[in-house]
Structures are given as C-alpha cells and as structure tokens.
Amino acid sequence: MDKFIRSVRLNEAACQGCINCIKYCPTQAIRVHNGKAHIIDKFCIDCGRCIRYCPHHAKVPEYDSLNVLNNYKYTVALPAPSLYAQYNNLTNVDIVLNALLKLGFDDVFEVSAAAELVSEASREYIKAHADEGPFISSACPSVVRLIRVKFPALLSKLLPIKPPVEIAAEIARARAIEKTGLPSEDIGIIFISPCPSKVSYAKAPLGIEKSNIDNVVAIKDVYPLLLPHMSKDESQLKPLSNSGRIGLGWGNAGGEVGGLLIDSYLAADGIVNILRVLEAIEDEKIHGLKFIELNACNGGCVGGTLTVENAYVATTKTKRLLRYQPVSKSHLSTHPEIESLYWDDDVEYEPVFRLGNTFKESLEMMSTVEELTKKFPGLDCGSCGAPTCQTLAEDIVRGVATSNDCIYVLREHIASLSKEIDFLSKASGQTCGFEDESTKLLHEYIHKLTTELDSFGVPERKKPEDQT
Amino acid sequence: MSEQLVFTYEIPGDDFTRAGEASSAIKNKLKMLGVENSAIRKVAIAMYEGEINMVIHAKGGVLTVTISDEEIVMVLADKGPGIPNIEKAMQEGYSTAPEEVRSLGFGAGMGLPNMKKYSDEFHIESEVGVGTTVTMKVFI
Numbered sequence: 267m268d269k270f271i272r273s274v275r276l277n278e279a280a281c282q283g284c285i286n287c288i289k290y291c292p293t294q295a296i297r298v299h300n301g302k303a304h305i306i307d308k309f310c311i312d313c314g315r316c317i318r319y320c321p322h323h324a325k326v327p328e329y330d331s332l333n334v335l336n337n338y339k340y341t342v343a344l345p346a347p348s349l350y351a352q353y354n355n356l357t358n359v360d361i362v363l364n365a366l367l368k369l370g371f372d373d374v375f376e377v378s379a380a381a382e383l384v385s386e387a388s389r390e391y392i393k394a395h396a397d398e399g400p401f402i403s404s405a406c407p408s409v410v411r412l413i414r415v416k417f418p419a420l421l422s423k424l425l426p427i428k429p430p431v432e433i434a435a436e437i438a439r440a441r442a443i444e445k446t447g448l449p450s451e452d453i454g455i456i457f458i459s460p461c462p463s464k465v466s467y468a469k470a471p472l473g474i475e476k477s478n479i480d481n482v483v484a485i486k487d488v489y490p491l492l493l494p495h496m497s498k499d500e501s502q503l504k505p506l507s508n509s510g511r512i513g514l515g516w517g518n519a520g521g522e523v524g525g526l527l528i529d530s531y532l533a534a535d536g537i538v539n540i541l542r543v544l545e546a547i548e549d550e551k552i553h554g555l556k557f558i559e560l561n562a563c564n565g566g567c568v569g570g571t572l573t574v575e576n577a578y579v580a581t582t583k584t585k586r587l588l589r590y591q592p593v594s595k596s597h598l599s600t601h602p603e604i605e606s607l608y609w610d611d612d613v614e615y616e617p618v619f620r621l622g623n624t625f626k627e628s629l630e631m632m633s634t635v636e637e638l639t640k641k642f643p644g645l646d647c648g649s650c651g652a653p654t655c656q657t658l659a660e661d662i663v664r665g666v667a668t669s670n671d672c673i674y675v676l677r678e679h680i681a682s683l684s685k686e687i688d689f690l691s692k693a694s695g696q697t698c699g700f701e702d703e704s705t706k707l708l709h710e711y712i713h714k715l716t717t718e719l720d721s722f723g724v725p726e727r728k729k730p731e732d733q734t
Numbered sequence: 735m736s737e738q739l740v741f742t743y744e745i746p747g748d749d750f751t752r753a754g755e756a757s758s759a760i761k762n763k764l765k766m767l768g769v770e771n772s773a774i775r776k777v778a779i780a781m782y783e784g785e786i787n788m789v790i791h792a793k794g795g796v797l798t799v800t801i802s803d804e805e806i807v808m809v810l811a812d813k814g815p816g817i818p819n820i821e822k823a824m825q826e827g828y829s830t831a832p833e834e835v836r837s838l839g840f841g842a843g844m845g846l847p848n849m850k851k852y853s854d855e856f857h858i859e860s861e862v863g864v865g866t867t868v869t870m871k872v873f874i
Contacts, residue, residue, distance in 0.1 A: 419771045545758060549778045620768045625803055625874075626737070628767040633739055660766075 269616070270307040271470045273328040273462035274317055278302055280324035285648035287316040287325060292537045293415070297661070298651035308618040311411040312463040313537045313562045314571040327462035327571055330481040332488070335370050337481075338454030340446050342438040343371040344431060344479070347378040347509075347517035348460040348567040350587060351580035352489050353496070357590050359514070363506040365495035369488075371456070373442065374506055378513030380434035382596040385512050385525030387427055387607045392526065392556055398423075400532075400547070400555035403522050405429040407467040408562035409540065410613060414472065417544050418615035425557075426609040428474060430516060431457055431464065433607060435478035440603040456481045458488050460517070460570030461563065473609035484572040510594040518581050519566035523559045525594075533559040535566050621663065631663040638662055642672050649673045681723025688716035738802035745785055745810075747793030750840075756797050757781035767801070773874045777806050780852040780870050784810045787845045790835050791815065792866065808853075808870045816862035824850065824858075 283301035288294075295309030296316060303324065305316075316325040335341050343366045350359055363374045384405070392401060404410050404424045413420050428436075435455045442453045457464060459482045468479040497503060515521035519535035532555055534543045540560045546552050563569035565577030573580065598604075621635070622628035638659035645655070650671040652658040661667035670676045691712040695705075741763070743756035761778045781797070788795040792814025800807040817823045823830075824846050831841025846868075850856040853870035860866040 416765075418765075419775055548761070548775075549754065549757065549782050551754070551782070617765075617768060619766055621766050622768075625768055629737055629739060629801065629803065632763065632767060633737065636739070 268307075269470060270310070271466050272305065272307060272310045272312050273465040274305065274310075274312065274314065275326050275328050276303055276305070277324045277326050280322045282322050282324070284321070285651075285653075287320050288648055288651070288653040290315050290319040291653065292541060293412070294653050294657050296653075297667075298648075308616070309415070311408045311415065311562075312466050313408040313412075314461055314463060315537060317462070317571045327465075327484070329459065329462055329465050329484045329487075329572065330456075332483055332491070334454065334456065334481040334483070339452040340372045340442055340448055341370070341454040341456055342373045342375055342442055344375055344377050344434045344438060344455065344457045346431070346458055346460050346485065346567060347376075347381065347514050347521075347584075348570065348573060348580065349458055349485050349488070350514065351517055351568050351584045352485060352573060352575045354583070356583070356587055358500055358503070359507040359509070359587070360503045360505060361496050361498075361500070362492060364497060364503045365492040366458075366488075367504075368495040369491055373438070373445075375434050375438040375441070376507060376509050376513070377431050377434045377457070378509035378516060379507075379596040380432075380437065380513075381430035381516040381522075382509055382513040382525065382594050383433055383598050383601060383604070384427055384430045384607065385516075385522070385594075386598050388425060388522075388557075389526055389528075391425065391427065392528070396556075400552075400558050401425045402547075403557070403559045404473065404609075405516075405522060406560060406562050406567075407463045407472070408537070409560045410472050412537075412540070412562075413544065414613055415616050415618050416541075417548055418617070419548055420544060421613055421615060423547075423558075424473075424613060426473065426612070427607050428609065429467075430513075431459075431467075431479065432471070432474065432477060433604065436605070437601060437603055439478050454480045456483060458483055458485055460485050460567045460573045462572060463562065463570075472613045473611060475610055485570070486572050486574050489574050508595050510592040510596075511588045512594045513596065514584065514588055514591060517567045518584050519561050519564075519569075520559065521566060523557055526557055528556050530555050531557040531559065533561075535561040535569070536564040537562045621660070634663050635659040638669065641669070641675065643674045645674075647673070677722045681720045684716040684719035684722075688713055688720075691716070738800055741799045741801075743797045743799075745788045745794045745797055747789060747795075750786075750789060753785040753789045754782050756785055756799075760799050763801070764806070769806075769874050773806070773872050776852040776854075776872045777808070780849045780872070781808055783845045783848045783852075784808065784868060784870070786840060787849075788812050788814070790831055790840060790845075795865075803874070805854075805874060806872045808872075809867065810870075811865065811867045813865040816864055816866055817858075817860040818862050820858055820860055 281302050283298050287303050288296045293309050295306045297304050317327050366374050402423045438455050457479050465482040468477045468482050471477045512525035515524050520533040523531040523533045534540050568580035569577035621631040639656050642655035650658045652661055695709045757778050764774045792812035795812030798809045826847045827843040829841045829843035835841045854873045855871035857869040
C-alpha cells in the first residue's frame, strides 16, 4: 500500500501550465515542468486546494462512481453529516436517509451517529490523559498527513481515536453480516464524502491497518439523485436517524469541539490557518488548551471540494437543522459491536522535506541552497515552475532542476554568451581582415544581434553583493 | 574545521506581530537538516523568548544563529538599556515589562529563565546604557 497515495489527478489536456496551483499549494508540492503541473507525491497532503484554485479545472478529484453499488450483494450507505447541509429547509434527516434506500442502498448508517460515539470516547480520553494535552483532532485525514510530514513533535498529540467514518463503517459491516449472513466481501460499505482526502484515507488509512470503507462516492454526485426520492410526507418515513446535535454538528468547523463539552479549546479551519496554529502549538505559544480541532477546509467538512453548497450557507442550514434535535442520540453503551475505538498504531514521522541522508550532507546542501537563493532575484515569480526562489534552490540541490530554469539567470546567461560571440566575431574579423563586403556585413549583423541579446541581461541586481 | 551555516536576522523593535519570524524560519531549516525534535523544540522556544525580549526591552537587535554538526549557537545582541541586576532578572517571575506589554499577555517574568532552561549553555553579558548580549547553545 502506498503511504503517499493521493486523490487528485491532472487532466493534462486542461492544464495550461500556469502557476496558480504551485502558488496555492500549502506544502509546496507542485511544480510546472514542460508546461504541465506535476504533484510530488510525498509532499502532497491531499488538502484539495489545487482542485479549488485551478482556473482551468485541470486538477481533478478522484472518487468512485455510484456504479460500485453493482459490485456487491448488499450495500450500506454512510452519509457524511455535511450531506444534509446541502438541502434547503431540511428539518428531518430521515427524509435523506429514506431517499438513500430508494436510490438503491440496502441500508444506511449515519456517520453523525458514529461521531457521537467518537465524541463520547474523546471526552473520556481527554479526561484520563489530562496532563498530556492539548490533543489535536485526527478526524481530517489531511491534518494528520500534514502533521506527519511537517510537525513531528506534535504526532504524539494527535487524538488516537478512529475518525467517525471508520467507526460507522465498522458498525455497518458488523450489522450487515449479522443481518444477511453474507460473507464480508459481498457487502459494500460506501461512504458519501465531502472531500477526496477521505478517498485516500479509505485506501491507505493512518493509525489503523485497513479501513472498513469499501468505496467513496461524492456528495455532489449523490445530491441531485436523491432529490426526486425525498418525500415530503414524513408519516411514510422509516425512522432511521440516530444522531442529535453533537453528531450532526461535526460537519461544520467547531462541531467536533462542540461535542466535547469543554471550554478550553481552539477550533481552526482552512489549511493556511491550520499551519499557523500548528506552528504556534509547536513553539508552545498557546497555553491552557485541552483540545485543538483542525479542519483543512474553510468552514469544516461542508467546505469540502466534493460538496455542492457554499460552505457558509451550508453552515447556516446545519444550524437550522440542529434546532429541532436532541443533544445526542447515540451512546457507546448501546454499541457492543465496536471492538476498539482507538488507533492500532502510532502515526510515524515522514521526513520528506529533509534535504540529505545525513546531517552533514544536509548541511552542505543547505549551504548551496542559501548561495543559490542569493543568486536568484527573490521575486518568487513561479516562471521556473517552482513556487518560490527558495524552492527552486532546494530542487536544484535535490537534483531535479537547474539554475537556468530561473528566467533571470537564463537572461544573464544569454547576455554573457552573446558578449562572447561578439568578442569572437570581432577577433576573427581582425585576424582575417574584412576581405569582402559580405563578410563585413555578416560581422556587422552578428554585432547587431549580440548587442540586442546583451540587452536581455538583467541590468541592475536587486540585492547588493555585499550581503554575504 | 567542520562546516557550519550562519544565519543573521534583524529583529525589529516594537512590532510584536513579527517576533517569532526568525525562530520559525530556523525551526524549518533544522527540520530540513534532520535535527532531532527535542533539540528543535529547545531552539524554537529559547529563540522565540529571546526575540520577544528584544522587542519588549531593547527596541530590537540582531540575532545570529550558527549551525554546525555539534551545536546550534544563538547570539542575541541588542543596544538596549542593559540589565542593572542580572541575578534578579534571571529569577522566575521577575519582570520589568511595562504595563502595555503585560496587558498583551507578555512580561510574565519567564523570558530569561526560559531561555536558560531550554538551552544547554547560557551566557549573558549586559552593561547599562550599552546593551545586552545573550549567547545560547543547544547541542545536537
């Protein structure tokens, strides 16, 4: 299993080779080479930001089509809480859950119900480990992957509890096996997801060996298909929902901490904001917190790239839905089928940004990076295909780019080459003598060309040389 | 002589929002070098406290960081008012920070003690009216 799996792919034909994605990528994982964007697998945390910002829609999220329903004898839908927030004026979750059955699923199990169990377990865990906090939520796979490559000191702070969707999948599978007597492989546990990050999670989860989720489909695919099946007559609905305010709130930023019933917490959303918070926690600049909720998408899961509704409109819709619900409907005591809510393994640090194999080698490489960075103009223009001059320098010492990829360095290079050509041309003219009119004209023409090329050179260096 | 890298940062005075920029930059470099987490943590905390101190008391200064394969040396030099009684300043909770600084949540009197606590070697020299130089070492 590839531990650096990602669920965004490039539509080569659509990619224009512009620099939007490389500039927006929070881990500087994208380069443009030969006019096409390339993602460096081990740097990518699957946050979906390039999907959001590519103006040409060349970054495509990968997920399963609903045809996967045909692969199994019995299927269970796991709707994310953010699915409900897509619909207008929804006051009863059972309308959506019943529609999922009409669409072709054999059963449903709400991720929001499992979320209430995770909330309960988290409350217990935080209480039992009061001196070891603050704990960082591990529900968003992109957050876990970000910490895995960038914040090794914080890995031990990750809440070692499986995400709600995993618990939902476990319960759904156990129930389906018990109900149908079918072997596990005939049962399809299908998550209806707000984001492609969960697609990668299902294939290569962190913290556990293997996920119980078989397939991941997109909210944006399911949303329109459910509409014709959504009954207005609530008396005809099967009572299926088993989640209250705590579980349904998980789809929004601040929802997870809402279920912890504590007040010493921090909740941050949006990948750039998260990076700042993680830096601050790492430096111990923030004190007195028990829990830190982090969501890679703005607004939380409702802001995922596989949703339909605007994240902030969806947040308001969720609030309206919550108004009619009790605090919580699912409790650990009524779910003996769950073997363990905890991770099997710790998540290990992946030092992907390390320069060399040894400290000495890294130090030498960094020394070269510093020298190269001084040579570059410091404009971070992206023309070389790397997001910043510093990243280009790092790429060069890693052996995957050259100085001439910098358009300013290249201009100087051309200017100095043209000077040499001019000099050689003049020298040859002097030794041979201008024998005929055509040779003379040729030399004049070369001089004219090289003078023009020379003017391509960067006239004034931005940085004074005495900085070193 | 073994190879070393030197980084110099100008710490601006009276701008709290920028204190921590240098320690953050160094922290990322140490990660790229593959330095142990425990050492990175010590450097980051000690350096951040030092930056804050220079902003609060000395209207900025110069921070020089030297990285070699044995140690990280941080030298914080300022031309601030100097410290009249170093022994007192090193006591936990002792603070001369002005009220507007304390109201921002700084000036709890833990700056210098923390810098000493998180460094493996700590040296401070100060002369009233001339300035203060703090040298901290973290072994790796």
